[in-house]
Amino acid sequence: MSFFLPPLRPPGAVSEAQFLQLCVHCGQCVTVCPHHSIKLKTGFGAGRQTPEIDPHKTPCYLCMKCQAVCPTGALDARVTAIADVNMGQAYIHTDLCHNYNNGIMCMTCYDRCVLRGSAVILEHGLNPAMTTKCVGCGICVYVCPVHAITVVPAASNFVPPRTQKPKPTGGAV
Numbered sequence: 001m002s003f004f005l006p007p008l009r010p011p012g013a014v015s016e017a018q019f020l021q022l023c024v025h026c027g028q029c030v031t032v033c034p035h036h037s038i039k040l041k042t043g044f045g046a047g048r049q050t051p052e053i054d055p056h057k058t059p060c061y062l063c064m065k066c067q068a069v070c071p072t073g074a075l076d077a078r079v080t081a082i083a084d085v086n087m088g089q090a091y092i093h094t095d096l097c098h099n100y101n102n103g104i105m106c107m108t109c110y111d112r113c114v115l116r117g118s119a120v121i122l123e124h125g126l127n128p129a130m131t132t133k134c135v136g137c138g139i140c141v142y143v144c145p146v147h148a149i150t151v152v153p154a155a156s157n158f159v160p161p162r163t164q165k166p167k168p169t170g171g172a173v
Contacts, residue, residue, distance in 0.1 A: 028069040038053055053087075056142065061114075064085075087137060088134075091164065095162050096147065098148075
């Protein structure tokens with residue numbers, strides 16, 4: 001099964017439609033990124049040469065430097081707190097995750113999450129679960145040894161099949 005997802009944009013990206021109008025393809029966000037997480041999209045169409053992040057190759061480590069250099073506001077400089085970033089939402093494919101299937105204790109996504117205990121929690125102290133506090137940086141995607149995590153960009157309302165719904169964070173999780 002194939003499906004189209006919009007690109008995962010850097011922290012502070014405005015809505016996709018507004019982003020495509022504001023971005024002038026200058027590449028300043030690419031230049032300032034110390035982790036080389038941001039690349040300019042190749043190919044054809046409206047999104048060509050706009051910044052995107054491929055968490056399978058290099059996730060966003062949330063250094064928050066890219067917004068300050070964006071000359072047009074396509075990356076909103078007012079988004080400065082990591083918890084306020086809304087790049088997307090991570091989903092766990094429980095049919096692939098070690099903890100849900102074969103008794104192997106893997107806490108990699110939990111251990112490496114910048115918002116550990118908030119964006120990803122351990123249900124019953126054992127199974128990782130994403131919450132709605134996930135900011136979509138993709139670190140969990142990058143570190144998962146069995147590719148059991150997908151990040152859906154904020155510009156999409158797609159929910160991957162066979163995934164665990166993110167837990168609400170309005171109280172006890």
